[in-house]
Amino acid sequence: MKRFLIIAAAVVVVLVIAASAAGFFYWRHLQTTPQYSLAVLIEAAREDDQATVDQLVDSDAVVEGFVPQITGKAVELYGRGLPPEAISRAERVAAPLMPAIKDRAQAELPRLIRRETEKFANVPFAAMVLGAERYLAITENGDNATILSKLPQHSFEVTMRKNGTRWQVVGVRDDELSLQIARTIGQQMLAIASGKAPADGSAPISIGELQELIDEAGEIFK
Template structure:
């Protein structure tokens, strides 16, 4: 019978498909994970360490560059300082380099600065007990021997500088400049600078040096040293006392100071008989 052999499918109800049955006794298969999935990721601690190294490297480079710039600026400042010019003068005097000495020492200006100092010391040395009015008249006569004072100072000052330069340790000028900056009182006022210090091995002998700016250098234009002024005054007095009238007259004419013999007579006339 054909009707009994027909298969009837109900389209109104959804058909369910039974899942395949797994054999109960079938062996399990191990599914391996791909090797690239098993690779461990970089640890966070390693990344932090790299950042620290990078930061330290950057800081080191900044420190080196900053130190180099700072050192260059410091060196430029030192080279333009009064202390460095004075150190170069001392070094040149120690080597007897007259050309360099002339670059940092205005000898004529220094000599001029010693004239009032020598006059004052001569008054102190030889004017003790002399009445004030006579002393004032004597001071007015000292202008007549000014060329003689300058001549003597011109001889003594270079010798003084060279002698004192030998007492300074043999070090580089820049090291000497640092030392001067530490032991001396340096005051800058525009193009003028004043250095106050004591001489090497003579802590009780203060001196004052005045310098004037000359381009990138500083030049010594005045020196105040009571001991040297007194020494010059004493030598001038000895020089005058040890010469006869004729020699004194010749010396006065040579020094372009007029007749020193007449000046001495005027001094003698001022003194009480």
């Protein structure tokens, strides 16, 4: 009986060690995944850790990726019947707005992330990593990854790229946000591109008069 207990105890110890080792290596693997970097980003935003947020988000790439989204929504709202060349010029017209939007977005990013992930406010870090696939559809393709929300009330798409041992956000597709910006600046942007008066009857403005629109677009991030 004593020998049996010793053997049983030894087996239990071996199993515990094996399980611990498996858990350790599995966690090490998770640290190389997009969902781990996304959880780190959420945690950094919670704690107002701007340095970590800046490391995990390429704000230049994210804002540049927003240009076609904004112009696309502007065309949907105000650009029906415009020639293709005018629509192409709209992206160039939007370019002066992007630095201001980028600066505002970078400053407000932690707050935006906190707002969008409020439902995870009391979820421990490890649980966010382990349970990510319940809420997100994650597709890896080499050094690139696409993350889609599975929740209908949070429709967004995030593009990430591997950067060393972490993944960095390089693109965000958010129809609601791009629609808000397009509603703010879309008519004037397309009016400049086409050389016509805006559909609302106001006088067209020049590139040099866009500062007010820049300020209005930036207010969306507040």
